[in-house]
Amino acid sequence: MxxxxxxxxxxxxxxAGMAKKARLASQIxxxxxxxxxxxxxxxxxxxxxxxxxxxxxxNAQDVATAENNQSSSAMVDRLRLxxxxxxxxxxxxxxxxxxxxxxxxxxxxxxxxxGLELTRIRVPIGVIGIIYESRPNVTIDAAALTLMSGNAAxxxxxxxxxxxxxxxxxxxxxxxAKAGLPExxxxxxxxxxxxxxxxxxxxxxxxxxxxxxxxxxxxxxxQQDARVPVLAHLDGINHSYVHKEADPEKVEKVVVNAxxxxxxxxxxxxxxxIDRGYPVEKVKSLLQALHNAGCEIRGTAEIQKIDPEARTVxxxxxxxxxxxxxxxxxxxxxxxxxxxxxxxxxxxxxDAILTENREVAEKFLASVDSAIVMWNASTQFADxxxxxxxxxxxxxxxxxxxRGPVALEGLTSYKWQVRGTGQIRPVA
Amino acid sequence: MxxxxxxxxxxxxxxAGMAKKARLASQIxxxxxxxxxxxxxxxxxxxxxxxxxxxxxxNAQDVATAENNQSSSAMVDRLRLxxxxxxxxxxxxxxxxxxxxxxxxxxxxxxxxxGLELTRIRVPIGVIGIIYESRPNVTIDAAALTLMSGNAAxxxxxxxxxxxxxxxxxxxxxxxAKAGLPExxxxxxxxxxxxxxxxxxxxxxxxxxxxxxxxxxxxxxxQQDARVPVLAHLDGINHSYVHKEADPEKVEKVVVNAxxxxxxxxxxxxxxxIDRGYPVEKVKSLLQALHNAGCEIRGTAEIQKIDPEARTVxxxxxxxxxxxxxxxxxxxxxxxxxxxxxxxxxxxxxDAILTENREVAEKFLASVDSAIVMWNASTQFADxxxxxxxxxxxxxxxxxxxRGPVALEGLTSYKWQVRGTGQIRPVA
Numbered sequence: 001m002x003x004x005x006x007x008x009x010x011x012x013x014x015x016a017g018m019a020k021k022a023r024l025a026s027q028i029x030x031x032x033x034x035x036x037x038x039x040x041x042x043x044x045x046x047x048x049x050x051x052x053x054x055x056x057x058x059n060a061q062d063v064a065t066a067e068n069n070q071s072s073s074a075m076v077d078r079l080r081l082x083x084x085x086x087x088x089x090x091x092x093x094x095x096x097x098x099x100x101x102x103x104x105x106x107x108x109x110x111x112x113x114x115g116l117e118l119t120r121i122r123v124p125i126g127v128i129g130i131i132y133e134s135r136p137n138v139t140i141d142a143a144a145l146t147l148m149s150g151n152a153a154x155x156x157x158x159x160x161x162x163x164x165x166x167x168x169x170x171x172x173x174x175x176x177a178k179a180g181l182p183e184x185x186x187x188x189x190x191x192x193x194x195x196x197x198x199x200x201x202x203x204x205x206x207x208x209x210x211x212x213x214x215x216x217x218x219x220x221x222x223q224q225d226a227r228v229p230v231l232a233h234l235d236g237i238n239h240s241y242v243h244k245e246a247d248p249e250k251v252e253k254v255v256v257n258a259x260x261x262x263x264x265x266x267x268x269x270x271x272x273x274i275d276r277g278y279p280v281e282k283v284k285s286l287l288q289a290l291h292n293a294g295c296e297i298r299g300t301a302e303i304q305k306i307d308p309e310a311r312t313v314x315x316x317x318x319x320x321x322x323x324x325x326x327x328x329x330x331x332x333x334x335x336x337x338x339x340x341x342x343x344x345x346x347x348x349x350x351d352a353i354l355t356e357n358r359e360v361a362e363k364f365l366a367s368v369d370s371a372i373v374m375w376n377a378s379t380q381f382a383d384x385x386x387x388x389x390x391x392x393x394x395x396x397x398x399x400x401x402x403r404g405p406v407a408l409e410g411l412t413s414y415k416w417q418v419r420g421t422g423q424i425r426p427v428a
Numbered sequence: 429m430x431x432x433x434x435x436x437x438x439x440x441x442x443x444a445g446m447a448k449k450a451r452l453a454s455q456i457x458x459x460x461x462x463x464x465x466x467x468x469x470x471x472x473x474x475x476x477x478x479x480x481x482x483x484x485x486x487n488a489q490d491v492a493t494a495e496n497n498q499s500s501s502a503m504v505d506r507l508r509l510x511x512x513x514x515x516x517x518x519x520x521x522x523x524x525x526x527x528x529x530x531x532x533x534x535x536x537x538x539x540x541x542x543g544l545e546l547t548r549i550r551v552p553i554g555v556i557g558i559i560y561e562s563r564p565n566v567t568i569d570a571a572a573l574t575l576m577s578g579n580a581a582x583x584x585x586x587x588x589x590x591x592x593x594x595x596x597x598x599x600x601x602x603x604x605a606k607a608g609l610p611e612x613x614x615x616x617x618x619x620x621x622x623x624x625x626x627x628x629x630x631x632x633x634x635x636x637x638x639x640x641x642x643x644x645x646x647x648x649x650x651q652q653d654a655r656v657p658v659l660a661h662l663d664g665i666n667h668s669y670v671h672k673e674a675d676p677e678k679v680e681k682v683v684v685n686a687x688x689x690x691x692x693x694x695x696x697x698x699x700x701x702i703d704r705g706y707p708v709e710k711v712k713s714l715l716q717a718l719h720n721a722g723c724e725i726r727g728t729a730e731i732q733k734i735d736p737e738a739r740t741v742x743x744x745x746x747x748x749x750x751x752x753x754x755x756x757x758x759x760x761x762x763x764x765x766x767x768x769x770x771x772x773x774x775x776x777x778x779d780a781i782l783t784e785n786r787e788v789a790e791k792f793l794a795s796v797d798s799a800i801v802m803w804n805a806s807t808q809f810a811d812x813x814x815x816x817x818x819x820x821x822x823x824x825x826x827x828x829x830x831r832g833p834v835a836l837e838g839l840t841s842y843k844w845q846v847r848g849t850g851q852i853r854p855v856a
Contacts, residue, residue, distance in 0.1 A: 250850035257852035377848030401829040413827040420805030422678035424685035
């Protein structure tokens, strides 16, 4: 029986089988018209709405298990689906369906002196593995971005969300089938066997890219074990630097937002650097505004002098992504001092300067070596949607392939088309 | 003594030390004006010409050692430098110095409805490790491309070329110093200790990208052991497909060139697929032309019927990169049959169709999933210089970051600059 055969396959064989089906599907997807891919997403949105009761029932099983296992309330919250959350997923699908399709876009075109016409054209990457944790909406978001960019996906969600993921996955299969696309374009690893993650990470030549979406330990494990390329999203140890010529009104508004709007996202500011030339009474009112917003300040001795509520900052704090209502604060002598601090401690995600001096700002924007550098704006804008990409599969902090918010274009590669009329290459 | 300290450092410590110096140098290079980088290259070219006697003397040592070790004549030839080869290196430097500098180029720019101005701008990758084999010219070519794209490089050449590489490296240091750039922008691993390769491959966070330049076993080892991103160049198992509507005159000229112009380069055609509808007398004359050019034909039984000189092709042949005057040949029923063969056996480097039918050609160019796809042109055009890139550091066969010939642009990343006027992100 086929069922038994699958059960008896080793994790490596099972992953290879999925990857081969994905490869075949990816060849069809690579040629699929934009409208057909979009239709699959719209039909999936429709299926989510129609099957919402089933999806919520499956989710209730996962939530009950998590509660029985005394999971943290934050984790149960990430896991829990509601009608509103399902509607958000459905509308996200409709947004992605209307994004510009990068596949087939011409990146450059040139004619060589010998008459050869060269065209560099965007193509999908191929087969993408996505490894994620407890949030079931990733099943839909990640699959939608992968599909719309013409790629096949193999999804491996968290074991705690397995019933929710399976129910959501069925809607995606329904959307694909109704749109006339291969159902194997998106596959969900059907078991929670962790060996399948290892098999995915070592499927060289079968899987073209793995994207881990989750916490630090997941990303670290993926980077350690992977023999396939990884598009990783590491910490956001982000800085806001208040230059001496900053406008105090903007500073207070922007810094409080950068830290406190949502403390748990990767674009939140974690360290505040204040120029010694910035007026001390403005420093006081800034720190007070942060306290008022519920933020704990960890400061140097100098900071503690002007803010008696501030706790003592440690060396470890500068390298910590709090993801919480905590901010490490110090003075810097000048911009060079700020640049050194950032070069040493930034995780290369998002760093911002606040100043009214354009020349200083431009130097900061040119010098800071992070995926996103900002002038007079909240670091919380670090987001694919806010950047106008329509969505994001993550914010890449590496320097290879894609950097910063990654949406459809970041999920493509390119190829070179050469059109000739019988040209041969002369011997040099 | 410092010398002793260095000798006592472990390979990991030694590589970390080099990588840290490289990082500092890369920060200066990232901001260096185009003219200064170009000047360093032109001054290096000058130094190569002035020090040619010293370089040739160093090279003579390596050649003598290789001959004493009874290295193959091909290997000794790759190793040997001559005045003419030095002059080629010097002029290559001058060509690279005049290429368009990608650093600072704006990839896209948009203003968001909230007034935020987003600019995506090319920046160097950072610190690049290059591992290569016996050809000493790579010391200059690779260093020049890396430098011109604003990156720092750590070079690890073949142990058999160590004296040549050191002598060439001195010219690069001289060029850098005279141009006022940090000499640590390019570093040469000073010993032949193989453990340093391992240390380079695992220097996560210290080295941003490793590029292996060499044979299959080198690239395979690098891909297996690397914990840092790798830009790999794998085999060129390239196909030329003669469609039934091909022009026999073009076919003969192009196929002979694609196979025989230089058999040892990765762009050489290794398998020939002939449409059954192509006239049999033209097949005969094509195979005869290949024989006349010195090519061994390995064919199916059907091919052997019309070419008695042809040897028998084996299943293994279809997956072999001969890099020699050998060609595997079979008939295919039609384009779909050709596409299946290519999908199965191509290494994704370069595949070509010969036909006068534009519609068929366009289908081939769209369907074949290789870095380079060609119509009516010799696969031997697969080369950065021929593509107008001025040079190449290799032809990438992966699908991440860069694909096909890689020159300056492929050695860059980008960052997002966000210019605001105090915008804060609303709570969703």
